[in-house]
Amino acid sequence: MKYSITIQSKHFETLKENLIRPDKKERVAFVICGRSIIKDVEERFLSKEVHFIPEDKLITSEYNQVSWHNKYFIDVLKKAEVKNLAIILIHNHPDGVNRFSEIDDDVEYHLFKLAFNRNVGANSHASLILLTEGNFVGRVWKHDLSTEPISMIRIIGDRIKLNYPNQTDEYESPEIFNRQQLAFGRSLIQDLSNLKISIIGAGATGSATALLLTRLGVGELCIIDKDTIEESNLNRLHGATILDVGKFKVDVLQKYIYNIGLGTKVNVVKEWVSNQKCIEQLKTSDIIFGCTDDHAGRIMLNRFAYFYLTPVFDMGLVISVKKHSLELENLQGRISYLFPGSDCLVTKGNINIDIAYSENLRRNEPENFIKLKDEAYVIGEGNPSPAVVTFTTQIATMAVNEFLNRIQGFNPQALNSQHKIFFFHHGIEIFPENVSENECRICGKSNYWGRGDMEPFLDMVI
Ligand SMILES: [Zn+2]
Structure with missing residues (x-):
């Protein structure tokens, strides 16, 4: 215990x-x-x-x-x-x-x-x-x-600071991390080795995030994803080969991480994020990375960050082309750092409630979903969205660096921006500030901040 x-x-x-x-x-x-x-x-x-x-x-x-x-x-x-x-x-x-x-x-x-x-x-x-x-x-x-x-x-807060027994500036880090220690010192390596981080989604951004956190020396990971690998994923899934098609994404990543041999402990859960097994993993994590397109899952993670004071680094990538032509319309990445003190994803407009509703319906009441979809009352599954490994990997790398900065503090100025948007096709970066006079029940008022366990869970009525 x-x-x-x-x-x-x-x-x-x-x-x-x-x-x-x-x-x-x-x-x-x-x-x-x-x-x-x-x-x-x-x-x-x-x-x-x-x-x-x-x-x-x-x-x-x-x-x-x-x-x-x-x-x-x-x-x-x-x-x-x-x-x-x-x-x-x-x-x-x-x-x-x-x-x-x-x-x-x-x-x-x-x-x-x-x-x-x-x-x-x-x-x-x-x-x-x-x-x-x-x-x-x-x-x-x-x-x-x-x-x-x-x-x-x-x-x-803007920084993440840890206090634990045996914490020391004289920490003798394993030889493998020498080059990293030369950059950021011993105590970062000791801090990382004491962390448990959960990653929601083991797709393009999630697999990149998991491998980066492993090589940084994070002590324990939990990777959550229900999907199996399809051939069409191989253009962007780190750690997966043609022989892995049909296997669970999380199983393949877990094996790959064990084989790297840094001693990282890896738990996996093959469920949706709202499943009880996932919630238990989240409640015992120090940090969470949101690496999913799942809007219903994001609604939960968004609340979780504030109720359980567990920082969530959420990332997203949108690539779109113009209808009837192949001209690039949007190539946009986003990183959001959620904690009591930053605007949440609802306030920032990063969660589509209609999509979340139809996702929940598809999972919980599949027959009803098909009926409503036929009647055009809910959003159906569209065509596959474009995905390019260099950009999915880039946004994952940026999110992990964002986390690293909040632990280590190598770029103090960047700590003030909790939301970062990158338009890769224009070379433009935007750092939206927190809204003023925020009335949001999650991020605008502090009643829920640190509330923890309650009935119903996260005060969410589904
Ligand atoms: Zn909010």
Whole structure:
């Protein structure tokens, strides 16, 4: 069983600002968190709201001690209980001691005992120490008042920052990654080796993405796709040969990646993204790449990024020619970085709701779909769309570099643009800004950000 925490970067910034001050006193904060639970696999806390106790209401706030009335903890507990949310208790250690003191043990034991007594059978809570450099030490408090270590803390914003035990600047990366280390240093390789990344779609862009992430040294991949390989895919599918026609795309990629021999762990799922097996993989991933033309799948991924604070790098490529002539009309690529703080794909107009509806109908009610298609009520499957390997591979490479920049930060200016559109036939790039006064329920308001598990899933009524 693994425990982890994801914190929105705006929450992290307020925590640092309010807890770490020049006067070097201990202070305290409570973070209300959504929960993401896969039984016996991973329990994840997702930051939703930060609460501070007003300075003049602290009983003591000294160099190595902070105390306060239980009332403030109970107030936050009451708010959290309504939706079965979790609480993370955070205090700072100005002296830099990176472990819980005996006083911490005692205070936290009694507080969490109070929490569990109020709410019998409740799920876990957690506590963190914020150190002066902005690093965390943490643990989970379980219902029986035993504690467990936290294996990963992610801070998600324009940058993606990771905190995990044994993280070190002196990391000895495997020899194979020497050339990459020369460019970007040791810590990037250690970070990548600790990540689990899911790739939705194992077609032209998905196969390229999977192989690039493998060679970068990502520790674990999950590749999701239900399709088998057709001969007509071989002009753009990386890792596939003529002998693979008829096999599942994900199986062929998995074998290819194992044969590369970098030790990458690869899980595969042969289902649509809305299937429960896929959802379990997504909920245990650190990052997601959207490499599909599937609009129904995109609607789900689009919500998932905000509900579960899991960054989604979504990519798309459109090639079209003019009717009745072979003249190129459009050759356009898109990369979108979705996280709480960027506009979502619905707001940006990248999801076609009509296509999504007909895709869902075709999968869930095939007979009804045929009937409605005959009556021209839904969009049928059109002619195959044009695809050219150099451009599908290019957009995949750009998306992976986008991810790399958000982890490593080699191009600080590019971090401000979460949406990037490339007109390859004109050599034009457009970086649309976030819309102002955004009313979108997903990306415009923060109610869903970090909400995690709820009924119905993603508050989606299908
Ligand atoms: Zn939106």
